[in-house]
Amino acid sequence: MLNRRTFLGAAAMSAVMLPATRIWAGSNVKVGTIQIDTLSDGNLVLPADFILGGMPQAELKVIVEKFGLSTQQLTPPCNVTLVRDGTNTVLFDVGAGPDFQPSAGKLAEALEALDVAFEDVTHVVFTHGHPDHLWGMLDEFDEPIFANAVHMMGQAEFDYWTDPDTAQTIGDARTTFAVGAARRLGVVADRMTFIADGQEILPGMAARLTPGHTPGHMAFEIRSGSDSVMVVGDAIGNHHVAFERPKWPSGSDQDGERAAATRAALLDQLAADKMRLIGFHLPDGGLGRVEKDGTAYRFVAES
Template sequence: MNEGEMALSRRKFLAGSAGVATVAGLALRPRFAHAQLVLGDMKIDVVSDGSLTLPGGFLFDPMPKDELAPILKKYDLSAEVLTPPCNVTLMRHGDRTVLFDVGSGPDFAPNAGTLLASLEALGVVPDDVTDVIFTHAHPDHLWGLLDDFDDPLFPEASYMIGKTEWDYWIDPKTVDEIGESRASFAVGAARRLAMLEDSITFFKDGEEILPGVAARATFGHTPGHMAFELRDGSESLMILGDCIGNHHVAFEKPQWHSGSDQNPELGAKTRMALLDQLAAEKMRVVGFHLPNSGLGYVDKTADAYRFIAES
């Protein structure tokens, strides 16, 4: 994968999107700002960064094909190609405007990289963002970090990531140990994170990293993957990232190893425990790759789980 990327310039975006907004006005909102809710004093928007196009084997290769086939049929899925959405969460709380992940940028996937247009539909420009919190450092969550001057795209923001995740991707040995198919992930992550080395804040499992926002260790998809529990009084929401990475096999067969997880055994263990908790507590969730904006909740069935989307 070409690491000589030219990310969309913040300067060009601000100049160009102003004209689009003047012409289109609120007509942009249904397309980009596709889910909203209020959590106490928190205003939550789930906005789109587009979608990915992945070979089915990236997810399905470790799974038993005879048991997988009826699940694919049930959900009308191809075994060859998957096109998961990319849902980025924006939280506005008091004087803070917080992004959980920053999407792909323009160079990871042809149908991804729409985050800036989605934010513009809400009247949010990059300079408005006060905090960026990363679930993990895979390309579709991190590579939207820099503009084409290699400056942070959100110049007024503070940045936060789990310490375990940071240590893994910044380690120069990772590129040689991660495997050939993901070596470009390691190169891209190390380059981008290095740009934040003097300004990033680290956190660990269970810490309240912002008022009402607690980090939750959900390791397995990556070595230091984090989810985030947002809570205001009795109301709560879990931002999942990729620890529950789809609405089909992850719910129907959470115990199966997934090819998308860097540690499939740990990923399955994390997924099963979290699904059980979310179903028991009826906690709302936002999943980065879940359908219909990713907002919904987990329902326990007789022998598995299902994702109930909120439209």
């Protein structure tokens, strides 16, 4: 069972036990004239039960063996999405920064590899407020790292993480998530632009509410003509159980039942429309397609 102590213990041991193997520019694709790159922020080190806990054990055993998963520890990659359209330089999420896990927080090095400076970033768009997506927004002096950027987040997500009651109700394993999010969002509150479901946030980029992993989680569709990519954040959180059994609640989701319904609908749409997706925790840079596989789905990576 996951608790705060086991979660933080895994974080502290990650640099010694499982050093990150990073691909700085994990994958890239063009949608019309829009250049999209995924950048490695490193990886997380999690107790396996944080994701797999509570799932039907007999069926889960088959999936664990199929994907070669550890039943003790999982090391999901973290893929930040960089979008450049010739006018705007947009980051979807900013990674974990230095204060979450030592195996993560490597975005600065990834940007440097592509010769992108912090001051070049015009917009920072958040899928949600979990540490591995949000905590990289401030420097060691608690100043915004992306000082020239407009920061964008769904209103419901911002309100949830800045509500003082959240830290009291989110559960012991995630208390630090809430405290850390509130502190960071408080610093950038005056530069935050709130976005709504269906809104075109920038030319060719539209928000889509995908709740469950967190209350106001959002995905983002990037489109040019008939070509498109969906940045799904953690609405589809891994390449194994999320695809094999999307309707199973996951321990990583704050509202397991709602997240499962969101995930199943999103996978069905992506497979039917043959739309590419970028997942924050999907392998090989996170870019790929969804294929229907009987009653399940399959992630097919593209590089």
